[in-house]
Amino acid sequence: MRSALVFAGAATAEIAGCFAFWAWMRLGKPVWWLVPGIASLMLFAWLLTLAESTAAGRAFAAYGGVYIAASLVWLWAVEGFRPDRYDLAGAAICLVGAGVILWAPRSA
Template sequence: MAILQSFFIFILACFFEVGGGYLIWLTLKEDKPIWVGAIGGIGLVIYGIVATLQVQGFGRIYAAYGGVFIAFSLIWAFYFDGFKPDKYDIIGGCITLIGAGIMMYAPRNIH
């Protein structure tokens, strides 16, 4: 259950970070209204809060989140921006998820 909860928190954080960044991107690069970027900024603040819901320490959370972020960004770009990942994008995204999983969920001997 703890692994599913942790994974859900990562996905929720991704929605706010990638979504928020994307809205700011649209405002600055594609001439969307400033309020779109402002909503993106709020999303980025919420992302920072959501990430603190993880139970591990900062270093491991943010390092592992980087892998989840990479894979999620590829999926977001595919669905919302018309990006067509090639096999190397997909392989790289899978590798980052494997690395994040090892970092977060490998059994450790805690003394």
């Protein structure tokens, strides 16, 4: 459960940070948008270290599924584009994959 919360926070921070760069370069926002964007990306990196995993690569792989789903929430909530059924199906598949990676029983 803790990892799910960590991943949700990390996804929000990463998407917000990346969006700051997107807004500056593609939407004509002022360069100062990069200041909170960089801080948000630093928060993302720190949060990801809190994931309950013995291996960074496994944590990063599982996080990827959460990132995809969170990106679609951002698409809808911030950008105003409603995800279609293919977006939702793809995100569901990714979340199942993230769960398998993160919570599969493993031997030492």
